Amino acid sequence: GSPVVVEIASGDYRLDEPLDLDDSDGGTESAPVIWRPRQGEEVRLHAGALLDGFQRVDDEATLQRLPEHARGKVWQVDLARAGVTNFGHPAAGGLELFFDGTPLTLARWPNEGFDRITGLVGGDPVDVRGTRGDAQGNLYVRRTRLQRWAAEPDPWAHGYWFWDWADERHRIQRVDAEYGVLELEPPAHRYGYRTGQWFYGYNLLCELDEPGEWYLDRQTGVLYLWPPTDVDAAEVSVSVGQHVVRMKGVANLTLQGLTFEFARGDAVQVRDARQVVIDNCTFRNLGGWAVTVSGGHGVRVKQCHIHGTGNGGIVLAGGDRTTLSSSDHVAEDNHIHHYGRVNRMYQPALQISGVGQQVRHNHIHHAPHMAIQFAGNDHLIELNEIHHVCLESNDAGAIYSGRDWTWRGTIIRHNLLWEITGFEDRGCVGVYLDDMLCGTQITGNLFYRVTRAAMIGGGRDCLVQDNLFVDCVPATHVDARAMNWASYHVETTMRDRLERMPVASPIWAQRYPELLTIWEEEAAAPKGNIIRRNVCQGGVWDGLREDARSYVELSANLVADDVGLEGTAPRFGLRADSLAHSIGFQQIPLEHVGPRDPSTR
Numbered sequence: 001g002s003p004v005v006v007e008i009a010s011g012d013y014r015l016d017e018p019l020d021l022d023d024s025d026g027g028t029e030s031a032p033v034i035w036r037p038r039q040g041e042e043v044r045l046h047a048g049a050l051l052d053g054f055q056r057v058d059d060e061a062t063l064q065r066l067p068e069h070a071r072g073k074v075w076q077v078d079l080a081r082a083g084v085t086n087f088g089h090p091a092a093g094g095l096e097l098f099f100d101g102t103p104l105t106l107a108r109w110p111n112e113g114f115d116r117i118t119g120l121v122g123g124d125p126v127d128v129r130g131t132r133g134d135a136q137g138n139l140y141v142r143r144t145r146l147q148r149w150a151a152e153p154d155p156w157a158h159g160y161w162f163w164d165w166a167d168e169r170h171r172i173q174r175v176d177a178e179y180g181v182l183e184l185e186p187p188a189h190r191y192g193y194r195t196g197q198w199f200y201g202y203n204l205l206c207e208l209d210e211p212g213e214w215y216l217d218r219q220t221g222v223l224y225l226w227p228p229t230d231v232d233a234a235e236v237s238v239s240v241g242q243h244v245v246r247m248k249g250v251a252n253l254t255l256q257g258l259t260f261e262f263a264r265g266d267a268v269q270v271r272d273a274r275q276v277v278i279d280n281c282t283f284r285n286l287g288g289w290a291v292t293v294s295g296g297h298g299v300r301v302k303q304c305h306i307h308g309t310g311n312g313g314i315v316l317a318g319g320d321r322t323t324l325s326s327s328d329h330v331a332e333d334n335h336i337h338h339y340g341r342v343n344r345m346y347q348p349a350l351q352i353s354g355v356g357q358q359v360r361h362n363h364i365h366h367a368p369h370m371a372i373q374f375a376g377n378d379h380l381i382e383l384n385e386i387h388h389v390c391l392e393s394n395d396a397g398a399i400y401s402g403r404d405w406t407w408r409g410t411i412i413r414h415n416l417l418w419e420i421t422g423f424e425d426r427g428c429v430g431v432y433l434d435d436m437l438c439g440t441q442i443t444g445n446l447f448y449r450v451t452r453a454a455m456i457g458g459g460r461d462c463l464v465q466d467n468l469f470v471d472c473v474p475a476t477h478v479d480a481r482a483m484n485w486a487s488y489h490v491e492t493t494m495r496d497r498l499e500r501m502p503v504a505s506p507i508w509a510q511r512y513p514e515l516l517t518i519w520e521e522e523a524a525a526p527k528g529n530i531i532r533r534n535v536c537q538g539g540v541w542d543g544l545r546e547d548a549r550s551y552v553e554l555s556a557n558l559v560a561d562d563v564g565l566e567g568t569a570p571r572f573g574l575r576a577d578s579l580a581h582s583i584g585f586q587q588i589p590l591e592h593v594g595p596r597d598p599s600t601r
Contacts (some may be wrong), residue, residue, distance in 0.1 A: 048262025324357025397432025
């Protein structure tokens, strides 16, 4: 047979309800179904509403609420005219506004970045290993704005209230302008609040003070906008629908060359599908993820351009961990950037779980938190270029996983990670094997200007080999946390997760024999870790903690002021006369790192 092609005529297609595809919509291996635009034409599938009929704000009461310099520059439109009556929630997942394809900012202060908590009213102290705060969301802040905020009907705050990796949005319950106190509406943030942590206020008409900001009065349905350019000449749109395409049980189907936009949730959801391909598509201006894949076998997301998502990029979940059967899902040659717009933390470009996902040749950059998060077994993460991630977080990792002895078999090789230094350059991690993660290989990667480049957080049986570290502080880190401050996890989370898996079954015993004897082998100790044949120039090589050092095999590593680099940052190679070759160092195939089509970089 030959492919069955569904050609879509050029244009914008608004889907008030998602396009649902099931097993009757697929093809066969020899005759797959391909959805694509007509040759040379562009097709956009969106879940939004286009707005027109803006009027300049002229009623006196609203003008008085606006900053003085904004009066006469703000426009308004009644969303009911566009048939939009469900506004969602200011916390996340609700209506968003886009102007000529750019997400605009819900009116806030400060306009960029954050302000700081200056103190805590107190009453319920929190102390986490010496990091002190309070469990109650009553915060002293600078008083300069509070008089205006007190008159707002629905003020909100978004902050990193205690830890640098845990953000949350709260409604502001009360503003005390006299004493400079913000009272946040319960329930309180799960970790509490800490002086010096950062936040901003938003959903504030009184702070609509520059072009590109907007505000929605949820009582009247009137949207206010200070347009960046002529509002009548622009495409102004709001997100309405939850998804654009949903597939369930589909086989042998390809979506090719399409643009997806303006969903409040995930653009494309794929469940229990086989041999589905999402090829050369654009995903932008979404409230959720671009593509989520769960279950099934052999789904590929390739050569897609993903940016401006509210959550992360692609989710790949599948395979059977009890039998270690692989799903063979693949994400390759994608360009994913400026994601995590709304939900900032734990929304990576690529989130993979289950067994046997492959993530390769992707280019990932500019995000508040991590690039790749993995859980489960036997994944392959290779030939990706990652930079300028974890921009709004510390104690975070560009490639991250943790807290399960049974998540083993993942290979992280031949990746280029550069300029990853954390929020305010206060430190971040390149590959972060957190909380006793085991059995992972970090081989043949190039780390340039990454703080704490390769980190083993108390885990076992990990290999760090043939990596090139340039100006990393430090290049390597191993600790013994399960023997000290994190020991409470050993008999709780770690034991529970170990006992859930059939580690004595033939397939597990053959694949991961170390798990059979873990309780007899100092379970909490970071045993079996090997760091060898790595090359380090500049920065700091050795970040091993003394209580872990005796458990680690360190051998044949080259640390020097000049290891024989050639090329320009960040793509360094090693000269033919480099001392690295004498230790058997394997050259990193930098020419193959990143998307294979240069136009997608």
